[in-house]
Amino acid sequence: MIVAVVAGVAFGAAALPPGSVAAELANLIPGVHLHSGLDERQIAIVTQLRLPRVVLALLVGAMLGLAGGAYQGVFRNPLADPHLLGVAAGAGLGVSALVAFGRGPASLSGLPPGAPVAAFVGALVAVTMTYLLGGLGGRDRSPATLILAGVAVSAFLAAGQTYVMQRNVDDLREIYSWLLGRLATAGWHDTLLLLPYATVSATAILLLRRELDVLSVGDEEAAGLGLHPQRSRYILLGAASLGTAAAVSVSGLIGFVGLVVPHTVRLLAGYSYRVILPLSMLYGGAFLVLADLAGRVLASPAEIPIGVVTAFCGAPFFAVVLRTTSRMSS
Amino acid sequence: MSALSVDALHIALGGAEVLAGVSLDVDAGEWVTVIGPNGAGKSTLLRAVGGRLAHRGSISLFGTSSAALSRRALARMVASVAQSPVVPPGMVVSDYVLLGRTPHISTLGRESAHDQAVVSSVLERLELTPFAGRTLSTLSGGERQRAFLARALAQEAPLLLLDEPTSALDIGHQQDVLELVDELRRDRRLTVLATMHDLSVAGEYADRLVLMAAGQVVAAGAPREVLTEELLGSLYGARVRVVDGEHGPIVVPVRR
Numbered sequence: 001m002i003v004a005v006v007a008g009v010a011f012g013a014a015a016l017p018p019g020s021v022a023a024e025l026a027n028l029i030p031g032v033h034l035h036s037g038l039d040e041r042q043i044a045i046v047t048q049l050r051l052p053r054v055v056l057a058l059l060v061g062a063m064l065g066l067a068g069g070a071y072q073g074v075f076r077n078p079l080a081d082p083h084l085l086g087v088a089a090g091a092g093l094g095v096s097a098l099v100a101f102g103r104g105p106a107s108l109s110g111l112p113p114g115a116p117v118a119a120f121v122g123a124l125v126a127v128t129m130t131y132l133l134g135g136l137g138g139r140d141r142s143p144a145t146l147i148l149a150g151v152a153v154s155a156f157l158a159a160g161q162t163y164v165m166q167r168n169v170d171d172l173r174e175i176y177s178w179l180l181g182r183l184a185t186a187g188w189h190d191t192l193l194l195l196p197y198a199t200v201s202a203t204a205i206l207l208l209r210r211e212l213d214v215l216s217v218g219d220e221e222a223a224g225l226g227l228h229p230q231r232s233r234y235i236l237l238g239a240a241s242l243g244t245a246a247a248v249s250v251s252g253l254i255g256f257v258g259l260v261v262p263h264t265v266r267l268l269a270g271y272s273y274r275v276i277l278p279l280s281m282l283y284g285g286a287f288l289v290l291a292d293l294a295g296r297v298l299a300s301p302a303e304i305p306i307g308v309v310t311a312f313c314g315a316p317f318f319a320v321v322l323r324t325t326s327r328m329s330s
Numbered sequence: 331m332s333a334l335s336v337d338a339l340h341i342a343l344g345g346a347e348v349l350a351g352v353s354l355d356v357d358a359g360e361w362v363t364v365i366g367p368n369g370a371g372k373s374t375l376l377r378a379v380g381g382r383l384a385h386r387g388s389i390s391l392f393g394t395s396s397a398a399l400s401r402r403a404l405a406r407m408v409a410s411v412a413q414s415p416v417v418p419p420g421m422v423v424s425d426y427v428l429l430g431r432t433p434h435i436s437t438l439g440r441e442s443a444h445d446q447a448v449v450s451s452v453l454e455r456l457e458l459t460p461f462a463g464r465t466l467s468t469l470s471g472g473e474r475q476r477a478f479l480a481r482a483l484a485q486e487a488p489l490l491l492l493d494e495p496t497s498a499l500d501i502g503h504q505q506d507v508l509e510l511v512d513e514l515r516r517d518r519r520l521t522v523l524a525t526m527h528d529l530s531v532a533g534e535y536a537d538r539l540v541l542m543a544a545g546q547v548v549a550a551g552a553p554r555e556v557l558t559e560e561l562l563g564s565l566y567g568a569r570v571r572v573v574d575g576e577h578g579p580i581v582v583p584v585r586r
Contacts, residue, residue, distance in 0.1 A: 207438045213425065214432050216418035224380050224412075225403030225485070226433035271420030 056191045056250070057183050057292045057306075058285040061257055063198050065246040065284020067240040068258025069265070069277045070205045073212035074236050078266075082244040082258035085150040085237070085327040086126035089157035091248040094122020096161050096175050100168040115178065116193055116249035122157075123245030127237075131152045141235075181254035181307025183292050190250040201243030205277060208236055214272035254307045256314025257284055263321045331392065333358040333489050333521040334379060334428070339387035341374055350545040351387070358392070358488070361515060361522040363532045365554040365556075366542035369565050372525040374412060375542070376491045380410045391489065394535065396412070406432035407480035409483045410491035414498070417466050423477050424462040427452060430484030452483045472503035479507070481515065490515075492524040504528075508535050533557050533578035541565065 064082055071080040076098070082088075098118035134149040165172055211232045214222045221228040244258075261284040262276055269275045291313060295304040334356040341349040349371045356362045364372045377383050381396055381404045389396040391407050397405070409430070417425070430452075431445040456476045461469060466477060475498065482490060492511065496504040499515045512535060515522055526532040532539060533553035541549040541556050543565045549556045557579045562570050573580045 074356060210432075210440065211437075212437070213418075213421075214429055216416075216421065217426075217429060218416040220377075220382055221415060223382055223401065223408075224405060224408075224410050225429060226400075226402035228401060266420070270422070271418070272422075272425050 029042050033037075041321070052188050052191055053183055053292070054289055055188075056194070057288045059191060059194055059198055059323045060183070060251045060254065061288025061291075062281040062285035063194070063201065063243045064254065064257040065261035065280035065287070066202055066205055066277055067244045067247075068284075069273065069280040070212070070236050070240040071260035072256065072262055073215065073273050073276075074233050075147060075238070076216060077147070078263065079259070080147070081255075082240065082247075082254070083154075083253070084147065085130045085241060086153035086157060087123045087241055087244050087248065088105035088253050089154040089161065090122040090124070090126025090129075091119035091245060092122070092175075092179060092253065093157045093161045093164070094118040094120070094125075095178055096164045097122075100164050116190070117153045119249035120245050123241070123248055126153055126157055127245075146317055177305065178252045179307075180305035181252040183251055183306055183311070194246050194250050198243055201239045202281065204239035205236060205243075208232060208239075209273050209277045210316070212236070212277075216273075252307060254288070254310055256310045256318070257288060260314045260321065261287055263318070267321060267324060331358050331393055332356065333360070334523065335388075336375075336379065336392045337388045339375070339378060339385055339389065341371075341378055341383055341385045343374065343383075347491075348545055349378070349385075352545070352547055354540060354547065354550070355520055356489075356523055358521050359519055360537050361512070361524070361535060362538045362540060363524045363526050363536035363540055365526060365529060365532050365541045366548075369456070369544075370542040371545040372542055373493050376410065376493050376523065376525060379489075380491055382410055402433050405485065405487070407487050408489045408491060409485035409487035411478045411482045411493065411495055413493040415478050417474070419467065421466050422463055423458060423466055423469070423480075424449060424453065426466050426477060427458075427480045427484050430481040433485060448486065449484055452480045455514070456480045456483070471498050472500075472506065475499060475503070475507055476510075479511070483518075489521045491521065492522065493564070494525055494527065497527060504531065511535075516570070529557060529562070529581040530575070530579070533581070534575070557581055 067082040068080075071082060071084060072078055074080070075084070095115050095118050098114055130146065130150045130153045133153060134146040146241055163174060211227060214227055215229055215232065217225075223227045247254075260281045265276050265279045265283055269279055288310070291308050291309045294313075295306045295309040298304060332355050334354070336352060336354040339349050339352040340347065352371070352375060354362075354375075364375060366372055373407075374383065378385050379389055379391075379396075381399075381401065391399070391404075396404060427449050428441060428445065431441055433447065434445060435441055450459075453462055456479065458473070458476055458480055461473060461477070466474065469477060475495065479495070489517050490511075495511070496507055499507060508531065511522060514520060524532075524536070536553060538551060539549075539553050539556040540547055541561065548565060549561055557572055560571060562568060562572070562581065569584050569586045571582045571584050573582060
């Protein structure tokens with residue numbers, strides 16, 4: 001992860017020597033003074049432009065990886081991911097609606113500054129809808145019912161999104177660039193916006209990671225072991241959705257991280273969620289930093305949207321993971 | 331002291347009455363096996379005692395009403411092995427057995443050295459130590475049944491509920507598992523409430539049998555009193571011969 005951070009800060013449209021960058025980063029730690037050999041302008045690039053972006057990528061990646069692992073545990077379904085409960089569709093619609101109906105002053109990225117809030121609200125509304133709809137199928141809301149409800153809510157919101165976009169063709173480009181995922185940001189604003197939600201969400205999930213292992217024996221037996229399976233599930237779902245919504249609101253829809261990262265970790269480190277969750281945070285963060293790096297460097301000076309990069313790496317990689325898993329189990 | 335006392339238990343599942351006024355007492359250290367035809371309510375009775383079903387009537391464990399116990403407290407008193415437990419994909423045996431320690435670990439805490447020690451001693455006792463690192467799904471039926479049992483024993487609960495513990499096993503492994511349960515019962519002074527389909531086996535291992543049909547207790551007592559040709563003939567609709575055996579009556583089905 002540290003290697004990924006240094007590489008992420010060092011390389012970009014203006015390449016800097018990695019050794020000097022490492023020294024400069026170490027200087028940020030109080031009490032450390034190293035001579036990095038970078039000039040003022042380069043130091044500014046490191047601390048004002050690249051570092052915030054890398055930290056944001058780290059945070060978003062860690063959050064998505066962790067939330068993905070949590071969803072997979074809660075639904076006892078290895079294909080569950082952070083966008084399953086309509087979080088993505090809700091956030092998408094929230095931003096689209098804001099851009100279409102409530103023109104605020106345009107910000108740097110072309111989206112109004114209220115976009116994160118709109119995405120966040122949209123995502124939480126979607127999760128709530130999924131929860132209420134899931135309740136129609138009976139009070140106990142089994143994982144299967146919730147997944148089906150999520151699919152229905154996603155489809156409904158996606159239809160709303162299409163309608164909004166079709167009515168406002170002019171704004172299409174801006175919404176589109178957000179939907180593809182973006183980490184283009186200057187300064188620490190987005191990071192600070194995400195940090196409190198990510199902290200709450202990650203703390204809750206990590207504290208309850210033992211219970212995910214217990215849930216894997218099924219609700220009835222988990223209850224026999226003294227758990228309240230439904231309660232644990234709601235807390236975990238709430239926490240994971242909060243974290244996802246916050247991550248989506250600052251970075252758009254970055255797919256595959258929440259799906260691929262926990263899978264890879266499982267392959268490397270076994271099936272216990274006590275291990276999967278913390279490692280998914282680390283690997284998720286590192287993965288997104290590297291993906292962001294690839295997006296910046298490959299088509300330099302232009303940028304490939306990060307959502308495209310993760311999907312490009314993620315989809316084939318996922319095929320490999322599936323193949324390996326099936327070979328191991330046979 | 332009675333380990334379990336069930337009084338006038340009524341349970342309805344999906345609108346149908348599955349248990350219609352069941353009363354039952356099990357003394358501490360006793361092995362009681364519930365027998366009866368399919369659909370008699372045997373498994374439902376065990377699930378209710380495990381605290382997982384809404385019911386009318388009372389269930390008390392070691393003198394305390396189960397309604398007054400929290401789930402965690404209940405899980406420290408009753409450990410159960412379900413009829414066909416879920417096998418979590420990819421989970422290794424030692425992690426699975428460690429799950430049995432859940433009621434002893436606080437919600438936000440982690441397992442202590444004592445919890446680990448309990449797990450290793452249970453694994454040792456059930457001769458599962460060589461399998462500790464193996465994935466549960468790669469074990470044979472007999473090994474897996476021992477792993478299920480190990481998880482329940484790791485709970486260190488004084489009352490053990492076994493729902494058809496041997497239905498998936500061949501006769502050799504059936505005897506292994508039941509002998510093991512009997513030894514553990516003596517070593518650890520456990521109380522065992524089980525359900526079983528094989529009547530001869532049920533009679534050989536249990537102190538007392540409870541015969542259920544249509545949600546009610548029809549007969550209860552020593553195996554010799556319950557396993558009679560008339561009772562079994564009328565309740566199971568089967569023609570059987572009951573022969574006296576070394577450890578209890580042997581029930582042999584005969585063609586009509």
